[in-house]
Every structure is written in C-alpha cells, then in structure tokens.
Amino acid sequence: MIDRILQDLEREGISYVPQLLDESALEAAHHFFEAHKINFSPAKVGASDNKKRVELLRGDFSYWLDPLLPPKELAFMFDFLNQLKKAVNNRFFLGLQDYECHLAYYPQGTFYRKHLDCFERDSSRKLTFIFYLNQNWLPEYGGELVVYNKDGSIKESYLPLPGTFICFLSDEYPHEVRCATRERRSFTGWIHNKMIY
Numbered sequence: 001m002i003d004r005i006l007q008d009l010e011r012e013g014i015s016y017v018p019q020l021l022d023e024s025a026l027e028a029a030h031h032f033f034e035a036h037k038i039n040f041s042p043a044k045v046g047a048s049d050n051k052k053r054v055e056l057l058r059g060d061f062s063y064w065l066d067p068l069l070p071p072k073e074l075a076f077m078f079d080f081l082n083q084l085k086k087a088v089n090n091r092f093f094l095g096l097q098d099y100e101c102h103l104a105y106y107p108q109g110t111f112y113r114k115h116l117d118c119f120e121r122d123s124s125r126k127l128t129f130i131f132y133l134n135q136n137w138l139p140e141y142g143g144e145l146v147v148y149n150k151d152g153s154i155k156e157s158y159l160p161l162p163g164t165f166i167c168f169l170s171d172e173y174p175h176e177v178r179c180a181t182r183e184r185r186s187f188t189g190w191i192h193n194k195m196i197y
C-alpha cells in the first residue's frame, strides 16, 4: 500500500486509497471523537502570527494531536503515518521530517473555500494527508474535496467516504471542501520539511 502511494505521488503528486480504515478503526475513531468534541476549537486562517476566524472562508473545528502521544483509539492511523513518513523521507529528497495533525469536523452547512495548504511566508508543509472518519456518506450529502490544477481547472472531486485516505503535495494542488448537509469528519495533517517537535 505504501509503495503504491509513493508511486502515485511520484507520478501525479496525489494518491487516493478507498477504505484504508476498516470498520473497527472507524468505530474507535468515532468514540474518540465523541469523547473529545468539547475540546475542538474554531479553525482559523492566516499564518501563525496573524490568525483569524473567518467563517466565509472556513467553518470547520479542529483538535490538534501530538504525534508523539498518539491516543490508542487512533493508533492505526498514527502507525500508518509513521510508516508513510519514513517511506516518503527515504524516497524523496524533499527533506521531509515531522508531521502535525488534527481531527476536524465541519458542522452541517460549513465549507472551506479554495486554498493552498502551504503559506507564502512559511511553506514548510510538503505533503497533505486526510483520512475521512464519517461512518457513512451518500453522494447527496455533498462535502466533496475538490482538487484543482494550477490553471484553475478541476482535477478531481472526492466524496469523504468512510475510511478513505488521500494525500497530495501541499504546494501543488489548490483545493476546497464543499458544503455538506451532514457533519463531516476527518483526520488531517501535513508532513513538513523542518523539525516541528
């Protein structure tokens, strides 16, 4: 699996893996989510010294996790990310190092407008990864991740299907999260090319 992801990244800069998480991993993540919902805070936009909540740009809530202290309910995802990080570090010469990550939920009716994950002034985010933690999802719920080419055309649109994993080069693909008619849950993060822990 990791090999296939590396090949996709090399070829296209993006990789999509349906159902990477099985039912029991989703169930465990669901319990963790419910237990920690009060700890989530409104996600902001802007670089670290100038962060603001702008609901016209993004309406999600996030709960940051420390990769050095992975909760046992999320162990499968952290194990997978540690393998991915190691493989990516070996294969590419991007100087990739640590990752940062958070759980996220988008309340019904919220979205995240088109953006790039690496900031102009701090572009150390190299690889974006997302696991979708929704236990069920139908096309009519919306909430697609729409990935754009640099020329503004749509490259691909992905539904946040249960257990699906996506990763892409952070400075390559602008993307947006479309409005959903249900709460939309994910585990998202970035591998950086600098030490962050």
Ligand code: OGA
Residues within 6 Å of the ligand: 104, 112, 117, 130, 144, 145, 175, 176, 177, 186, 188
């Ligand atoms: C982000 C993001 C995409 C998604 O958090 O920066 O673009 O599908 N998330 O949740």
Ligand code: MN
Residues within 6 Å of the ligand: 115, 116, 117, 175
């Ligand atoms: Mn993003």
